[in-house]
Amino acid sequence: MGRPVGQTDRLGVVVRAAERLALPAGLALTLAVLAVVFYYPVGSVLVESVVRAGRLTAGPLLSVLSDPFYTGAASSLFAEPGSVPGGFVTWLRAGLPPVTFGLFGFTAYQAALSTVASVLLGSPGAYLLSRFEFRGRRTLRSLTILPFVLPSIMVAVGFLAMFGRNGPLNTALVTLGLGRLDLLFTLEVIVVAHAFYNAPLVTRLVTAAWETVDARRVESARAMGATPFRAFRDVVLPQLLPSLLTAALLTFVFTFMSFPIVLALGGLRLATVEVWLFARVQNLELAEAATLATLETVVTLSLTYLYLRYEARQVRAGSGGAPVPRRPLLDGLRTVRDPARLGLLAYGLLALVVFVGPMASMVLASVTGPDGSLTLEYYRFLVDQQVAETAGTTRPLPAILNSLLFGAGTLLLALPLGVVVSVVATRGGRGSRVAEALLTAPLAVSGVVVGLGLLQTLVFGTTLFGHRLTATGPVAIVLAHAVAAYPFVTRNVTPALGGLDPRLSDAARSLGATRLRALLDVELPLVAAALVAGAAFAFAISVGEFDSTVLLAEGVDSYTMPVALERYIGNRSLGPNLGPATAMGTVLLAVTAASFVVIDRVGGRWEP
């Protein structure tokens, strides 16, 4: 609140008017961007599921819902509703035999398992990062979301190497006399791979929430005689729950629509709905694809809506004071006698196997030749590509620069978009949950469908006044990335803003600050941890994005690191070998790791 209030000169009036307009204008801009690069493209695909020959129809949706392959036992609900009671009685008489719910049922089942696994693997990480002080804590926090940017083929390479029949895990188990663990091609490995991707989400979201818990409230609970456990249960946990549940929701939504990793590690036997959707798109059976996508979206958006209603009903805890101080992780002899620290040690070992193991395996694969010897051949390949004169060569350096450029652009755009939506969301009002759910839709719609939609609309373009209008190139890429990324900002910032004591901004406003001033000067600095986490996610989403990048890239030169990696997979100059791709994957890891550290360090300046 550096600006003197009550200023009456003309400049002041203009500034205040602009500040008042900033939020509504920001919202309008957000909606406009969303309409162009999300709702219109996705709508152009999904409309095919309910419109046949210009007329509204429920036919395609019903035919999927009543197909036992898709919905199992639930299919009779849609095929012959009259037979349901009789069927239920038969089932009861038969002694409740196990019931299956088809492809949708299995997809939801594996997503639920993956969510539980991600929460279990992610929350201790948040405890460690927010409650303990140790060397490299900030760097470790920055690096938690590294798995997010890894292309699935690289995760498959890492998992195969780490958990394979001859991988280090099995070698260790056999050496210890524990026997071999046949993890590949099972549901378990898919769940672990999903946890690899999503537990970091849990860690990062919950850490951001934990870091904004008001120390005074914990202290007063303790002063009134609460045990540490009760203080945690009654004061801390209620403040963590929204972020924990947000992370769980996002994990469920992502794993419900999981696609490449499922088939690469588990096999077709364990296919999800998204696998079927992709096959329909490949075969250009677009109406069927749209039908599956619509049903997926109904599931994910309903869950999002239900969650948002829950979140809005939470009593505002009123945080905003100084955070609880961290304890040193290593504390002499007490370290080994403290159950919490011992637990964290065990957790560290597990994290080493699940998170570090696959990434280290990929890095190792990038320096291992086909005969198992150490080689730098794959990095020489990258250098050769860089200096090659041939047209159409994919060079690593432009890929790195494009990735950084798009990532930075996405971050700068997604932060304001996300904050604007958060402000609208925390304000409440009739229908605002529905609006918020719809604004979160970029997270809840199949990536295959978003890509298809972008292709049909922005890439193919439309004819206006005799001119063909298309929207591709770097700006379109950044817009598409920002739309995919801003919900992460929102999901980080909304719970944090909602947790703030409303009296803080009320006080600022009663002193004459505009809504924008109160936001910028009072509220946002208090939720800086959540903002930084959101920024890191936005950057990660952009760097890891593949589908819309390749579609919207103009010509062959707007490629990013994942696109280069994909092209190196197909490059046969060193034989059909994943070596060059793993080398590029290692570069991708290094570049994004450095970027995350920079984002956290820069953003950290505003953290309390």
Next chain:
Amino acid sequence: MERREFLKRAGAGVGGLTLLAGCTGTGTDETGGGTPTATRSATPDEGGRTATPTGRPTTSAPSGTLNVATYSSFTGEGTAGNWLKSAFEERYPEVTVEFSTPENGVNQFIQRKRQSAPIEADLYVGLNTGELVRVDERLDEPLFATVRDSVEGADTVKEGLRIDPDGRAIPYDTGYISLVYDENEVENPGTFDALLEPRYEGDLITQNAQQSDPGLAFLLWTIIAKGEDGYLDYWSALADNGVRVLSDWEPAYNAYLNGEAPMVVSYSTDQVYYHGEGVDMSRHQVGFLNDQGYANPEAMAAFADSDRTDLARRFMEFVLTPEAQAEIAVRNVQFPAVEGVDPGEEFSKYAYEPPEPVTFTYDDLAGNVGTWVDQWARQIVSG
């Protein structure tokens, strides 16, 4: 580095750019019943084969830019695509060849056509039979032009590889699907029935026919072997014997190399990549089943909407010349499509041709392939 040197050595054998002489059969003059492209009399001459279609004014030396849409591994340093580009541009100095590599392949153009969006490419390179069927099932308007009778050398393509009854898609190379196995772990099963034996339990990795070319080819091969009425039962038994169906070639082959299973569905040119000093070839054994291998020809086709059809035709003719065929075979690691081309000793030594190549024709696949794949995939998931 072995492969680079191998390329140089193989390339050295093909001296210069000899003209297509002696291969120009007059068979190209057969009248295509009612096809829009007029039949042309092939009159190769010293100046670079400026053959002219009858009824058209004599064209001068061709010029302009030819936009070739293809898959990404066809272009770039050392690839068949880049060799073709430089050799073609050398032959026609006024011509520039540009490649574009749409991520979703030919689907991009089917969708463009469906929505009346412009198609800037003149030629598509890398079309297989199933995709051609899809083109026709999804479009009423022609996407590709009929060129068979106007492209010189189209009649030299091996009989068994001519996939398009309408003469639009001209094959330029082919792969054969086979097993690759580790002879330290298993014997060559030799037949489809042997794969069901307990000794091969959990030993085979293949790919999802919904999204993978070799996966689809292997599925189609089982339909040839077991019939349309028998293949689902066969796959049911195969699934009981622990077959793994992974997403695509890379994860499947990578899992094989990691020792997760001793057999993988791949290509019979496997050893061309892997031979060399110190490489253990016992892990790169090629096994055919029932003495067959499923041919997966790759074809090229000219877009009907292109206004550079003449240039596209010349490019296709060039691709079918023996020297280009040999280069494509070596650089793309596929067999030549044209009869009697020798890709060189090194290639022939390590690339195996099945005793009996089999493949489904366009007419076999049309109206069937979608159902076959869908039923198969549903069974794998439900089974």
